Amino acid sequence: MSDLLDILVNQSFWIAVLRIATPLILGTLGVLLCERAGVLNLGIEGILVAGAFTGWLAVHAGAPLWLGVATAAATGAAFGLLHAGLTVGLALSQHVSGLGVTLLATALSYFGYRVRFPKVDTPPTITPFGEMDWIAIPVLAQQTPLTLFALVMVPVIGYMLYRTPVGLAVRMVGENPQAAEGQGVSVAAVRTGAIVAGSALMGVAGSFLTLSAFNAFFFNMVNGRGWICVALVVFASWRPGKALLGALLFAFFDALQLRLQQSGEAALPYQMYLMLPYVLSIVALVLVARKASYPQALMKPYRKGER
């Protein structure tokens, strides 16, 4: 028990929590944006990989770090456009095309990595973002600018969704596309825009892994984070503020299991600790299932003039 207390009073623990939360915050906001417009985006897992890869590749080729982030965002947006074309333009199954996007984005990234670096044993590295020591707030000062970006995006997305005409349009096409169309809102355009923007956020989330958390690209480095974001959105009842809360809560447990693993007194096999994040995600889904207020038109393809 004192062990646990030792961990919790340690500042480095909270630094880790915020670091682990960052890609989850960005990814969850990305999923949230897509789903609020009525489209499930299971492409996230692959978009994280592609964002991590292309962002890192740009920096490795000599681009400044922020240009790397922009590259990752553009990559995410491109795959988002593909997903939008399939699910909005052609009204295909959102599940299957999302998985298709994930498989394609992952395969392309791995292929690209191997073409550029055919025979490397130790992955090439870059100089990642540094800490923001100009901020006077402890814990935040030890983060990189991308964490600040993620935290700022929460109120930005919240404001956009609830206080602007664009946000109203997004929510409308996600709840009742027929009514939105009746109001003169182009369902296809709004949904496409939301998916592209959300996917760009996912791309940035991926780039955090290679440009902030680590300094290299590894295979399997995303490791299910995308699926966890999809679960977190349900847990957050599609609200940006709660998404932040969910991501932090989740990161808290993830950081805790890492510390408990390292604390030497680990009574259980380490795999049990690693399972915790995935188990918690399922538990969270079950807990909120009864009162989950899904966007009404989520996963319902909309074809103009067809019922």
Next chain:
Amino acid sequence: MRLEKRHRQSAFALVLAPVGAVAFTMLVSALLVLWAGAPVTRTYGLLLQGGFGSVFALSETLTRAIPLILTGLAATVAFKARLFNIGAEGQLYAGALAAVAVGGLHSGTGFDQVPMPLLFALMMLAAALAGALLLLGPALMKQRLGVDEVVTTLLLNFIVLLLVSMMLDGPMKDPTAMGWPQSVALIGDLELSKLIAQTRVHSGLLWGAGLALGVWALMKYTVLGFDIRAVGANARAAAFAGVPVTRTVALVAMLSGALAGLAGAIEVAGRTGYVTLDMSPGYGYSGIVIAMLAALHPLGVVLASVFVAGVLVGADSMSRAIGVPTYIADVIVAASLISVLVATLLTQYRVRWK
């Protein structure tokens, strides 16, 4: 752009759709081959040769196709009922673990006094049950609580893989493996026989073909098959017409999970002999692609599996010869999935540009 439903679908278009989609994919992937700096025709030639060009190549392709047929069937059955089982990867590993738990762990404890055919049956049953139960949970959570099964089955894949890793470190560790993470081996007599001498093709192929026929017959000729199709077409209408929806979904889950579990057992009994953490390079996920390529037709699954296996095997040998990364195979498979989705849609809808 507008989509207009076609009044009739031609049978010709239905067959042409996947073929055209794959051809289109190959054309697009050629750009990647060029990027990798290799001549396109030679690369594809080597890929084709490596996958289908000799008895050995064909035998390797068929060997690789066996688990794919089973995971493809698992996806087909589930998707027919609109149960999106993305957890075949985890169910495969669960089946593999169960197979070794029954057929390997107890050698020397008297358990192996059980007659071999009985032990074999028990082993297969355990694997099927492990996969079935693993999917039953998410299916019931979907029906009773409205929890999206896609996310739960995906997350379970990670949990199961960690469980396998735990077992290979602990109770099922092979003490003679010199630290390699692999499980104890199956009792030799439980291994599936080879179909062709000097190759790795094993009688799992017959299991796969037999189960494909079985699933096809089930879908076409039984009440359960009818219920599955009804639930998939429109669950609310099916319920209104008296179809027991929850029971049907539960049965579909058991069937789908069992097929994926058997994939694991058959891999262990037919190819590896024990469980490792890398025994499946994503067979569970490829199964979904195969089901879509086959347009959810159980017999088409066999063909699609041979195609995907051929690409995977061919890419391995092509990569060794000419240096284009093997990931080209994954790109081709993923892009085929997307193209076939679009192509199938075009058989049902007409695009009106105006």
